[in-house]
Amino acid sequence: MPEGPEIRRAADQVAAAIVGRRADRVWFGLPAIKRHGKALSGQRVIRVEPRGKALLTHFEGGRTLYTHNQLYGRWQVVKPGKLPRTSRSLRVAIENEHRWALLYSASDIEVLPTDQVNAHPYIARLGVELLDETIRLADVLRQVDDPRFARKSLAALLLDQGFLAGIGNYLRSEILYVARLRSEWKLGDLDEAGRARLAAAALDLTRQSYRTRGITNDLERAASLKAGGMSYGRYRHHVFDREGEPCWECGTRVIRRNLGGRAVFECGACQGEHHVGKHTKPARKK
Numbered sequence: 001m002p003e004g005p006e007i008r009r010a011a012d013q014v015a016a017a018i019v020g021r022r023a024d025r026v027w028f029g030l031p032a033i034k035r036h037g038k039a040l041s042g043q044r045v046i047r048v049e050p051r052g053k054a055l056l057t058h059f060e061g062g063r064t065l066y067t068h069n070q071l072y073g074r075w076q077v078v079k080p081g082k083l084p085r086t087s088r089s090l091r092v093a094i095e096n097e098h099r100w101a102l103l104y105s106a107s108d109i110e111v112l113p114t115d116q117v118n119a120h121p122y123i124a125r126l127g128v129e130l131l132d133e134t135i136r137l138a139d140v141l142r143q144v145d146d147p148r149f150a151r152k153s154l155a156a157l158l159l160d161q162g163f164l165a166g167i168g169n170y171l172r173s174e175i176l177y178v179a180r181l182r183s184e185w186k187l188g189d190l191d192e193a194g195r196a197r198l199a200a201a202a203l204d205l206t207r208q209s210y211r212t213r214g215i216t217n218d219l220e221r222a223a224s225l226k227a228g229g230m231s232y233g234r235y236r237h238h239v240f241d242r243e244g245e246p247c248w249e250c251g252t253r254v255i256r257r258n259l260g261g262r263a264v265f266e267c268g269a270c271q272g273e274h275h276v277g278k279h280t281k282p283a284r285k286k
Helices: 004-018 036-040 114-119 137-144 169-178 192-212 219-227
Strands: 025-028 045-051 054-059 063-068 074-078 090-095 100-104 108-113 254-259 262-267 274-276 279-281
Touching: 004 045, 004 054, 004 074, 004 100, 004 192, 025 036, 036 063, 063 114, 108 114, 137 192, 169 192, 169 262
Parallel strands: none
Antiparallel strands: 025 090, 045 054, 054 063, 063 108, 074 100, 090 100, 254 262, 274 279
């Protein structure tokens, strides 16, 4: 499933194609919302806004298109009439004389009154938006310190969009690695230093991933590995999807754990901090 950085980049691409322009035609492939296509056709697109893992396309006239890519949805921007070759089902088309913005395979699509968007069940429960430029580390720290989340494991919490919006499976593993935390620990069991590392890693890695098209590894290391001929898929992450490969920092083999049907990747040495009561003590690097 696309995570916050991927949705933000999709929003950037779609916005460049349609914002400020009148939609000559808006078409929907889902029968439940087909009727809205005629009403939105001819309306100017005011703004495209990512919210968590959802995308909001605001039209003049007080209507907003809500889309959530879920697992298979994908936006593509093409020149008029140049439909891509794909077996995916077209769900949304927003067309103007400059570009067409096309959404394939998604099924969570609604047209809402703009003034009711914040009441949508998904939007209403979103926590701190890590890619919102107005959000600062202090805002994330307040969320991390909120007692509502204290009894949840870090593995479950980092996939809870009501906690920190936009984090998904690859960011979860990477954040826990950089923060030197174990997935099974509960937020309330971390000391102040552990909570601070969690907040900083969540904010920094999510924003780094957006800026670098998905690289969460140390950027100097990634650049060196790339220069040495390593593929993007292999140098991209610290630990995610690297089961059995050596940790870049200590050489210990990365392990994969299945928690709640989702994989978490960890370095047992770098994340093998001693857990005593409500304190975490950083492991010594080899």
